[in-house]
Amino acid sequence: MAEEKNNGKEIVRFDGGISGKSGWNYAAPSGGNVYIPFEGTYEDKGGRLVSRKIPLDKTSGEHAFYRLDFTARTGASCYWWIDYFDKDGNPLPDCNSAIYPGPERRYSEVFQAHPDAKEIRIIFSSSKGVSVRDIVLTRITDAEAAAWCDELFAKETPGFTPVLRAERNEALPKTKAALKEKKPFTAVLLGDSIMNDTYTSNFIALFNRAFPGNRFRFLLSVRGSTGCPYYSEPQNFRDYVAKYKPDLVMIGGISNRQEESPEKAEASMKSVIGQSLALGAEVLVLTPPPSWEWRESPDDTKWSTTFRTAQGTMPLDSEYERNAASACGVALWDMTTGPCDYIAASRNPLDYFRRDAVHNNDRGKQLIGRNLVEYFKLLGKQELPSRSN
Template sequence: MQEHLTFVVVALMLVSAFAARGAEPVFASAAFDAGPGDWTSAPAGAKGAKAECSGGALSTNGPRWQSPTFPVQPFEFYRVTFRAQGTGPGMWAAVFFDREGQPLASDHYSGFDASGDELDHEAIFCARAEARTAQLWFHPLNSPQDTVRIRSAGVVAAERQEVARWADAVYRGLPPVDWQAPPERLARLPRTIEALKAGKTLRVVMLGDSIVNDTGNSAWNVLVERHYPGARLDVVASVRGGTGCQYYQAENRVEEYVIRYRPDLLIVGGISNGFDVEAIRSVIRQVRAKISPEILLMTDPVGTQGDPRAWPERMVQPGKAGLETRRYLKNVGDYRVGLQQLADAEGCEFLDIGTAWQSYIARCGKPYEFFLRDPVHCNHRGHQVLAKILERHFSPRE
């Protein structure tokens, strides 16, 4: 009974802390002295991996700890706070469920750094278009060699101005992005820009893979909104891991992934299009046969080939490693040219976010891992690099 009261009292203290910051908590938990409560662990994971609750904290060297589900509102932002430590990098996620309780493909994943001491972390996520409930996940990046411990976690609703301030705070800790958007940008998005200037709400569908999902998770839309008072961009991450337009073009899948959302703006990107420009053309034409959104085509940032600064050395390696790197870079170059030609032919906006990302990494002076939560995907710092590039592309032309 005493342990139960301890848990309740500490939880109420956390609720009070959130209330003091002006937001109603939608989910809160605190010291796990009485056990994990409604938190669960799954799956079992690698041999020797286990999750346990001890010393008032949840620990795991493999299985993820999952919070109880909590209610969310579509397109609304939430602030996550948690206290954690880890012998290696940790991962956290907000995953979403529809009104029937079925999991959605689009999630919000990020990471937190290893630390010997417990540190307080703050992050932001946006609920998906069809989300009705959400759940927090925590686990280490590397299992079973690393362990993470979670002391507390909570979620509160966040106003869009607060989201922008959070993004600014993350960006202040980064080397500045010196990429400048080309002066001819936005010429093929006249309706989008007119609506933004008029302070209207637009729906944006981002079609692609996990890289597109990450880009959508960057809160780029909130940064753009600051340039257009009263405007709002509601982003639908319509994604499927490892999937590109070869998949979306078939079996009328554009109906499910694009058309039913009735977007004002469609953004197509990611690293999973297989350099297949014609598949992207097919998606564009299928969409335009039924609805008429403006369309932005993006190249592929981040990706499976690691730090761009290592590419020159890898290119000259003997044997298969060097050959594969040279082939990949040729494909990337040809694809970027082909995608821009496609944009010109189909009257689409074009953003070479891949070159902007790679140029930033080349000059940033930070280890590549500083921006990543795993070898392929961004963490909150990488997200803000992508957000800044998109913000500059959509900012008003002089």
């Protein structure tokens, strides 16, 4: 947790409408399916209003939260989006969420800038058109980011109670010690765009409030629609995991191709776990949080880990993960049950928690982020049994 500075500082402002305004460009939709490096191949999200590159008031590697305020109106759900760039101009994993259909309203969105980000682009993307005006980007404190999470949670996801089903927390002694002793600690979140949703849930603001003075450094390492079959290859493991010298590797997402072969998915996850342990890192497997809509109507209150999408994928399946984690003796946290139980019981409209066919909006991200932080709080309080060799 870095020292908070420059908080409350306005970074950039665009008064009035942005269409045709200097510093903004329009990128026409390409149509069909498109590949987004940190998300995967999905249906084109439409035309894009794209800002110039905006320098951030942070150093490379520094932790920082920002608030993006804007007024928008759209007839169909669309997106606000942040693209990040490092000091050499290379793209980093993005952050995006939903602009909701309806009359004009003021939005106040919060994001944690990627630690290595030096510049960003602000983007508004829509297939049906969106009107945006009066944009302000401001640096804020961790406490303000956590308060934003609280307000969103109370208004949009009231009554959510995390379900904590942790297996083999005794395999996380160094993680627990770092929570208590405030030791420098690097945790890598490895996976796909669903793991990106976990990172961009702003859980780090809640984590920092729960563990004041901690020295955790959470790093996101993802590739769109990519899982352990890819990361298990030695060169890919070096590029996406080993180079960060992690103390903890958190493996998650829905892209391990388990529906094609659960045996191969399990084997590739075991390989990633084994290579991580060989680095001296602890390993934590996270079962899949919600992604695809499984409900056929708001009154559909049942969900199952065997749910299959029309594309044949099984985004809630965790059996192969449980087998791999158990065989390797590493920790596993159930990130599926609590959020899915809440969504099933909520009777909210279909897609209430999602920004597109697969990914979570701010509501869905809150369920994920809060569930994750509660697991860390549980770990911090637990007396862990010693492990026999």
